[in-house]
Amino acid sequence: MNIRFYNAKVLTLKEDETFEIIFGELWVKGNSICYIGNGEDTDQVLKEYGPICWEREIDAEGNLLMPGFKNAHTHTAMTFLRSYADDLPLQEWLFQQVFPKEDQLVPEYVYDLNILGIMEYLTSGITSNFDMYFFPPTDAKASVDCGFRTVLVPGLNNFGGTVEQMEENYHIVNEMSDLVSFMIGFHAEYTTSRELMEGVAGLAQKFRSPVFMHNSETALEVKECRDRYQMSPTQITDSLGMYEYGGGGYHCVYFDDQDFEIFKKKGLSAVTNPASNLKLASGIAPVKRFVEEGINVAIGTDGAASNNCLDMFREMFLTSALAKVREMDAECVSADKILYMATAGGAKAMGLSDCDCLAAGKKADLIMLDLKQPNMQPENNIVKNIVYSGSKQNVKMTMVNGKILYEDQKFYIGFEPEEVYRRANEIIRSMK
Amino acid sequence: MNIRFYNAKVLTLKEDETFEIIFGELWVKGNSICYIGNGEDTDQVLKEYGPICWEREIDAEGNLLMPGFKNAHTHTAMTFLRSYADDLPLQEWLFQQVFPKEDQLVPEYVYDLNILGIMEYLTSGITSNFDMYFFPPTDAKASVDCGFRTVLVPGLNNFGGTVEQMEENYHIVNEMSDLVSFMIGFHAEYTTSRELMEGVAGLAQKFRSPVFMHNSETALEVKECRDRYQMSPTQITDSLGMYEYGGGGYHCVYFDDQDFEIFKKKGLSAVTNPASNLKLASGIAPVKRFVEEGINVAIGTDGAASNNCLDMFREMFLTSALAKVREMDAECVSADKILYMATAGGAKAMGLSDCDCLAAGKKADLIMLDLKQPNMQPENNIVKNIVYSGSKQNVKMTMVNGKILYEDQKFYIGFEPEEVYRRANEIIRSMK
Structure with a gap:
């Protein structure tokens, strides 16, 4: 217009x-x-x-x-699990509540649940999301139908998806519309075998694509990775040639000096998800150090199952305020830096220059x-x-x-709010 | 109606x-x-x-x-300092920015700035505030004129106010309207001499009033109090007979076993101010333990100079999420408990049964x-x-x-928003 x-x-x-x-x-x-x-x-x-x-x-x-704000890490369709299983320890939350419900998802559900999430983004001034979830072509179609902008990253891991499927989705989504794009990625080191990660790295090099994954979200994740490879998640993925064309990580809470060095050298982006990290008792990310090292920082809400809302205002406040209390330094990570992260920093991570x-x-x-x-x-x-x-x-x-x-x-997205709400309630109620 | x-x-x-x-x-x-x-x-x-x-x-x-939410600790008229001096260390913030501006406040300013704060409360579903600021009768009048409910606590300290003035204000405010009440209190141990505190305790006993003060907001405050009295702020005030009729503290970040014991025994309320504690890099309050000990917890925004907004939704999320990350326990301090704190817990602390x-x-x-x-x-x-x-x-x-x-x-408070905003901008601009 x-x-x-x-x-x-x-x-x-x-x-x-x-x-x-x-x-x-x-x-x-x-x-x-x-x-x-x-x-x-x-x-x-x-x-x-x-x-x-x-x-x-x-x-x-x-x-x-x-x-508009760039929501640089989220699982949009998880809206159906909002307030479904909170106040639980991470393992119980994930394995006994989230996974059994996600197993019942079908593309039509994911389409409708994406619409609900997009509506919530719009109320928070979010104009694009960096999404990882099931059925990327369906996620993409929901965004295109609403007129919303989305960058998709696949959630490939040992329990679902293949590198071949990722290649196929890469073409489908990138050819669908200017509003949507597809970047190479996978769920996380702790859910993905070395062989699969090698396949991802190969595909990233073939397409010259950046790569994103959940990275060092919890202390346990990093410890187990070190037990397996004597390297951190950043180090093992880098050693597999994952970041030849850039990329970055979601969460990035537990980093050592070498991890910072890799992010700096390869020009990677650290996407911070402060509300989710608090609520799941994961920890507080070292955002001050990312800034000091000149590493690009972006901000994301994570999914509604863990946050529970998709609100960049809350995330912006938290990113600054948590850095201040983590470092006991009220001066660090100023408002200007935060606003940059929530807009241009996100765009940089998402390839939306x-x-x-x-x-x-x-x-x-x-x-x-x-x-x-x-x-x-x-x-x-x-x-x-x-x-x-x-x-x-x-x-x-x-x-x-x-x-x-x-x-x-x-x-003004072509969907009636009442109908979107009705469907979301119906979907979660229909699940066992 | x-x-x-x-x-x-x-x-x-x-x-x-x-x-x-x-x-x-x-x-x-x-x-x-x-x-x-x-x-x-x-x-x-x-x-x-x-x-x-x-x-x-x-x-x-x-x-x-x-x-409605009870905002159980705030300095409403500090709206004029919103976004005025952020991203600074506490001492510089307070002594070089906040105090010199507050020195220029007169009752007419405070009245207008209270109206702005009350408007913000209303947008956040807050129906009463527990306020500590200059000119309590003026604060009270602003609330009454809007139809808002306020419990006032004086900010007496070595630099301003007397016990006699407190006694006078006690009568003025408590006789003004059912919408406002006045409770005994003072600013904090670190700003108030032993003699003054003794005077406060005497007045509390005379009026059989609970007493509130800023309590153990920073580690430095507690250390300096221990250097002075070999006791924590809770212990020295208790030893002066301050809590014979109850009361409590604002912030309550750094507590030892004996402090918890006193709060429990005397039935005191801990008012937590999570956003302000983060942003000033003060710390994270031990809310899980307060809950476990059966101590009444209430939630407050603190003033707009440090928070910077007066939004109970953000405070509720933070109270739960920070407890979870502080204890590394995603189960603790559930949503039900938080909603109780933000409503009935606040009412209990404020004497609004x-x-x-x-x-x-x-x-x-x-x-x-x-x-x-x-x-x-x-x-x-x-x-x-x-x-x-x-x-x-x-x-x-x-x-x-x-x-x-x-x-x-x-x-619907009898004031035109545009005029309230104009005045707030005028007041801060007029200051040197």
């Missing part, structure tokens, strides 16, 4: 990875941003495109336009935050207000690829 | 301090709840009151009525949560959905003392 926003505060990214707020206009043409400025220097853009016929002109009333920030030529994946709410006042520092005080309540509009999918608490 | 809610899920409290959800009606008459049930057993209440003329009949559409839960005869301090939102679906467990997944976005209505003060994102 062609949409002109005016009277807006627009959050732009500076070269030093901090943010700046300018007052003026932002123009969306088709699926991209074609202009940001004070509205007085539009000659160039009008020369390029000719007169633009606006489908909507939106008075932002001093509210903030900013890049044209969705990372607001600038002419970038994809129109953006949100409008209502600053005229008590939690956003006074406006001493808007970036800090967003990171430390922001809430879903402030999300006035979420746009993906130039289309408004959520505005004033209404969804 | 007389308001009848129907088609509602109503969260009621059982004797074992867990919750139950019934489907039906809730009737508000004046400032109290007069009936909760399926609508078929109303004879008794109609006999008692005669026919009730409803000012409103609200179809709750399957949404949830529950007791008639606002603790939804039942006939209780004050109508209640909220309606919109369950028809993606983060509240499916409804596997509504209590867990609230605690782990809930958000301000779900607050459809907030009622205090039988009056709706917030509904569908609009405020």
Whole structure:
């Protein structure tokens, strides 16, 4: 669509990875941003495109336009297990509650459960997700049907999936739509044999793809990996040639010096999932050190079964606040750094270089935050207000690829909310 | 007002301090709840009151009525310092940023800043606050003018206030309105001389009042107290006869066995402030042990300068999730316990025994949560959905003392939001 926003505060990214707020206009043409400025220097853009016929002109009333959040690690369709089996030890949660239910999933269920998750993303200003779950082509189709942007990573492990299937899904998803893409990956070292991991590494090299997996989420995982290979998960996967084209890990809680060194040398991304790490009593990730080492950090919600909500505001606050308490250093990991992680850092991890920030030529994946709410006042520092005080309540509009999918608490994704909720309840109730 | 809610899920409290959800009606008459049930057993209440003329009949559409949250430790008027001086070490934050600004506060400022904070409370379903700040009669007046419920504790310390002034404020506030009350207290051991503390203890005994103070928020505070008195803050204050009529502490992060013992023996309440404790790098409170010892726990946001938002949903999640990671025990401090702390536990600490839960005869301090939102679906467990997944976005209505003060994102407190925001920005800008 062609949409002109005016009277807006627009959050732009500076070269030093901090943010700046300018007052003026932002123009969306088709699926991209074609202009940001004070509205007085539009000659160039009008020369390029000719007169633009606006489908909507939106008075932002001093509210903030900013890049949408990138939810850089999640299992979207796990919405059905929200509040199903909490307050349990990890092993019991996983083996007695989560796995038996997941065994009963079929693609139609996963499709519907993805829609519920996407709706929740939109309420939180999330414009793309980095998803690992069953049936990637189904996950992809749900996103495309909603108009949502998704990068998929397969959850291959000893109990499901093959390298051949991954290759097939790579083609299916990457050829489906510009909204979805597929990256090589697997579940985790602790669930995947050396032979399978070698197959994954081979495929990553064939496609020149980055690789992602759950990495060093718990102390036990790292210990068992060391018992097996005398190496950490990062080290064994690196030794198999996994990261020739980059990639990274989800969680990254327990890292040693060599792990940091590998992430740095190979340009890998550490995706932190603070709420899930707390709730499953896994630990607190060394985010301060990632920042100090210059390693790209992104932020994810993890799935609704462990978090239990898909809310980037909560994750942003936690990423900063937990770093502070972990290091007993109230100065570390500032709000600016966090906002970068939640937007551009995520885009970098997900290979979405044209969705990372607001600038002419970038994809129109953006949100409008209502600053005229008590939690956003006074406006001493808007970036800090967003990171430390922001809430879903402030999300006035979420746009993906130039289309408004959520505005004033209404969804424009082609699905009726009541029907989506009904189906989610029906699915979990139908399970044994 | 007389308001009848129907088609509602109503969260009621059982004797074992867990919750139950019934489907039906809730009737508000004046400032109290007069009936909760399926609508078929109303004879008794109609006999008692005669026919009730409803000012409103609200179809709750399957949404949830529950007791409002009690924000059991805060400094409401600190809203002006939100996002003003974050990412700084505690000492620098406090002495170079917070104190010089607070020195410039006058009652008119504090009044306006309280209104902003109360608005934020309402968006988060908070129906009463336990406040410590300058000018208690002014704080109280702001609450009364909005129709909000507040329990005030003085922030007396070596740098401001006297015991005589406390006595005067005790009378002024307690005689002002049923909406406000005043409890004896002081800032903290580390800011208050022994002589002053003795004066406070004397006044508490005179008025048979509980006493609250900041207690063991940081390791340094406890160490310095031990250096001074060879006792912890809990022990020295107890030894002065401070808790003859109960009370408790805010923060309570660093406790030893004897401190737990005193809290247990004297029936004191521990008010936890998890977000603030993280962000100022203070530590994580031993909430699991408080629960195990049977000590009443309440939850507070602390002030906007350190948190930075006044959001009980975030605090609830944190109280549970931080306990889990602190103890490396995903089972501990369950959602039910958290919801009790955020409602009845807070009411107990604040002396609001008639606002603790939804039942006939209780004050109508209640909220309606919109369950028809993606983060509240499916409804596997509504209590867990609230605690782990809930958000301000779900607050459809907030009622205090039988009056709706917030509904569908609009405020009914007699102040124009734009004007409140303008004043808050003006106040901070006017300061040197």
